[in-house]
Amino acid sequence: FEVIIDDKNVCNRYKDSTQFAYKTLKCDGYGHEIMVKSYLPQLTICEFEAYGKPLPKFKFVSCSQGSNQDDTNYMCNKAYDGKLDSDIGYLLNCAHTGKQNTWWKAKTDNPMLFMYVKIYNRDMLRERLTDFEVIIDDKNVCNRYKDSTQFAYKTLKCDGYGHEIMVKSYLPQLTICEFEAYGKPLQKFKFVSCSQGSNWDGTKHLCNKAYDGKLDTGKLGLLNCAHTGKENTWWKAKTEFPVRFICVKIYNREILKERLTNFDVIIDDKNVCNRYNKSWSRFATKILRCDGYGQEIMVKSRLPQLTICEFEAYGKALPKLKFDGCSQGSNADDAKHLCHEAFDSSLAQCAITNSDNTWWKAQTSQPVWFMFVKIFSRAKQRDSLTNFEVLIDENVCNRYKDSTEFDTKILPCGGYGHEIMVRSHLPKLAICEFEAYGKVLQKLKLVNCSQGSSLDGIKHSCDKAYDDKLDDPDNPIQNCAITNNDNTWWKAKTEHPVRFMYIKIYNRLTNRDTLTDFEVVIDETNVCNRYKDSTQFASKTLRCDASGQEIMVRSHLPKQLAICEIEAFGETLPMETEKLKLTNCSQGSDKFSSTSLCDRAYDNKLGDTLDHCALTNADNSWWRAQTEKPVRFIYVKIYNRLTKERQSRRTNLEVIIDEKKVCNRYTDSEYFLSKTLRCDGYGQEIMVKSNIPYLTLCEFEAYGESLPAEAEKLKLTNCSQGSDKFSSTSLCDRAYDNKLGDTLDHCALTNADNSWWRAQTEKPVRFIYVKIYNRLTKERQSRRTNLEVIIDEKKVCNRYTDSEYFLSKTLRCDGYGQEIMVKSNIPYLTLCEFEAYGESLPAEGKNKSV
Known part of the structure; x- marks a missing residue:
């Protein structure tokens, strides 16, 4: 069980x-x-x-909602006042919106890890809570609920970091009688040192005032804040150990709050985790997302002075990794200063080499993600740690060369592996303590195995390779998966697509030569490792870096393949990967127009009748849908009909992004209830195209991530166009006047020749995508489209060709520059609105690394 x-x-x-x-x-x-x-x-x-x-229940400190049913009753705080609806109370204990802007949100005092929410409905008219989303910090949709089944209360999974939680309804009104959020508070980090670019006063307002637990009093001369001068307006602080920063909380002063309106938050001097630039928004406190690994956090202002009255950083401590073996190139003393003394938690004894082979290394019991190392030097021989390298599985993660001696040093060292080495370029190496920080790689669960043949039926079946039992000397090879001499392969699947990183294979106790020549293959096509060595092993850890869902071991020997245990290590898709909301679907044809409509493929209902499936005819067997804005697709999940007899027996399909990028081709005669396929690419439209007659989709789910939060709508100026159809009505600036309409009064329109349009941003930016709006009525929209989007007159970031009508079209356009152009390759160009999205370049004007 x-x-x-x-x-x-x-x-x-x-x-x-x-x-x-x-x-x-x-x-x-x-x-x-x-x-x-x-x-x-x-x-x-x-x-x-x-x-x-039990998970802690969070306390809310403020709330808001999009509209109010009544000016004095049904306010947002009624959703967390501890009182439920009653027939007598007439909803007085519930938060209740009007018929527009049907959303509700509340904030916690500090950043949290949200995990679950519980929503209480009203006693009657419960159908108003049947179509809604739960959203963290305005961008992370942690759950999408759409079900006609009415509930009294509902507990929903909602996983993500933040301090604000929202319920957004897609129905005319929203009523919440009680809302509870559960999860875990984020750890508040302790700072051990700080610095700032300059001081307003040589003895007061120093950097440590920003974490002394005291806020500004508002009284002259009693400012409990860190305060820089007018130059070098930055402040930074360090934690004792490397951590994962997730959020920061900044407290402003009582007056002159405008000095905290334009700044960056930076981790370890290089990772800008948040850019804040809102001159109109003056805050008392602000919680900002700041996700990254490091030891130092900085606030760098672009204004003449920087004042921080209190600064708090929240996140998760990085685990200290445990070593279970070590070695070193030589020993200064055969009985003392051995390799294990570098991780015995004592500074009294050190690992010390001779003058030759000056290296030290240690191993973890399973593969890990190394992120940082901390090295403790020897008091009398600190010069021996001034020129060395740190290596992971023989790959250099950091080089240190500095004549300055240290007692302890924390160095970034990022990489996957299970062995870490310090290699000195000096005549001696002395390490008194060595600590590594990072994360143990997740052991992936394997299911649905198969093998080419079996030595003895079920006794040596494929699932013996992941039953957590090794070869037993009292009962040899009974716990191993073993093939015959032919078809010497074994494979298994994970439940979802993953990134494989390492595998560990356990051999049998005797006759170990069967594992001396083999390949490890992901998804039958990607050979991630080729092992050929006559040296026999008890267990072997191999690098296998590839994304997929199936792992195979394929032997090249004409003898049995025996695997007594196999472990796969890696990571699931990133936490920010979410189920994407799909809209605006279409399909090539309808088998039964009344029952096989395209939106049946994302109605969150599975069934065995066609009432819950999108089904095409034998011709034009394709289906597609769009996301609300451009995203990165990562994988898709396709659901078949429930009973095996009714499932498609043959499958030959392609998954396509934005009509041009085929992200996956799937061909198989095997039955499946659901199939998860890798589909990695940027765009806004996802299509399934069958290469055989008929396509049935009973449910289709797309997973991925939103484009970076810093993508903002860019302000456009200084437009021009190649020609004017009607000089009085089709001026170029009509394309960004924020007005949509069906007459040409709101559109930029060229003649048949010189059909191009362009505009500039105020300064160089990174363009990420553009959105083009057509005329409102289908009859008046351009029937043929053949255009290019060009940055700075030279880089074509997107080409779009289609004969289909569209009201608006979002196109990926990634590149740096200051001018954006739309050039039509057929007569006439009509732009009723044009929007460009991207991010500003750093204010310092330095080159941006790409």
Whole structure:
């Protein structure tokens, strides 16, 4: 049986013929539902107990909503006043919007890790909470709920960092009678040192005033703030150990708040994690997202002075990695100063080499992501650590060469591996303590295995390779997956697409020569490692860096392949990967126009009848939909009909982004209930095109991430166009006057020749994408489109050709410059509105690294 949290997280898999009276099992995970799923014909449970910790309920400190049903009642704070709706109260205990701007939001005092929300509905008219999104910090849609089933209350998964949570309804009114958010507070970091670019006063207003726990009093001469002079307006502070910063909270002074309106927050002098530039917005406190790894955090102002009255950084401490083995090139003393003394948690003894082979290294028990190292020097031999390299699995992650001696030094050292080395270029190496920080790679769960052949039926079946049992000397090879001499391959899948990074293969106790010549293959095409060595091993960790969902070991020997255990390590898709909202669908044809409409493919309903599926005819068997704005697609999930007899028996399809980039081709005769496919690319439209008659999509999900939050609408000026159709009405600036209409009074329109239009930004920027608006009525829209978008007259960032009508079209356009042009390759160009999105270049005017 398996123990499962919230229908998807298998926290324990139990398979053992030993019978028990009771059993205590590890089951680590967050949720509100626990399941036991048996693989036997019957399940009997006489008592079931679960142990853990309740998640904290967050306290809200402020709220707002888009509109009010009543000027004095139904205000936003009614949603967290601890009172539920009652028939007598007539909704007086509920937050209730008007018929427009149907959203509600609330804030916590400090940044949090949101994990779950619980929403209480009213006693009647519950259908008003059947179509809504839950959003963190205005951008991270952590849950999309659309279900006609009415509820009294609903607990929803909502995973993400932030301090503001929103419910946005797609119905005419929104009523929330109580809203609760659960999760974990983020750790507040302690600073151990600081500096600033200049001082307003030589003895007062020093950098440590920004984290002394005292706010500005507003009284003259009692300013408890860090305050720079008029030059070098920056402030920075360090943590004791490397951390993952997630959010920062900045407290302003009581007066002159405009001095904190244009600044960057920077990690380790190079990673700009947030850029704040709002001259009109003067705040008392501000919480900003700042996600990155490091030890130092800086605020760098672009104004003549910088004042910070209190600065708080929140995030997660990086784990200190554990070593389980080591070696060094030589020993200064055969009995002392051995390699393990560099990680014995004592500075009294050090690992010291001779004058030759001056290197030291240590191993972790499984692959990890190294991020930082901390080296403690020897008091009497600190000069031995002034010229060295740090290497991960023989790859250099940092070079240090400085005559300045140190007692401790923290160095960034990013890379995946399971061995870390310090290699000195001096005659001796002395390390009194060595610490590495990072993250242990996730062990990936393997399912749905198969192998080319089997030595003895089920005794050596493929699942023996991931049953957590090694070869047993008392019962040899019974715990191993073993093939015959032909078809010597083994493979298994993960539940979702992942990034594989390493695998660890455990050999049998005897006859280990069967694992001396093999390949590791991802998704049957990508060979991530080729191993050929006559040296026999008990276990071997191999680099295997590739994205996919299936891993294979394929032997090149004419003898049995024996795998007693295989472990795959890597990472799931990034946390910010979200289920993307799809709209504006279409399909090439309809099998049954009343039941097979395109939006059935994203109505969140699965079924076995065609009422829940999009189905085409035998010709024009394609389907497509759009996201609300350009995104990075990462993978898609396609759901088939529920019963095997009704599923498509043959599959030959392509997944296409923006009609031109084929991100995946899938061909197979195998039945599937659902299929997850890698689809990595930028765009706004996703298409499934079948290369055989008929296409059935019972549900289609796209996952990815929004474009960077710093992408903003750019201000356009100084336009021109190649010609004017009507000089009085079709002027170029009509394309960015924020007015849409159906007459040419609101559009820029050229003649048949010189059909181009262009405009400039106020200063050089990074363009990311553009949005082009057509005329409002379909009959008046351009019927043919053939255009290019060009940056600074030389870089064509996008070409678009199509005969389809469109009201608006968003196109990827990534590049640096100051001028954007649209050039039509057919007569006439009509732009009723043109918007460009991107980000400003650093104010200092330095070259931006690409």
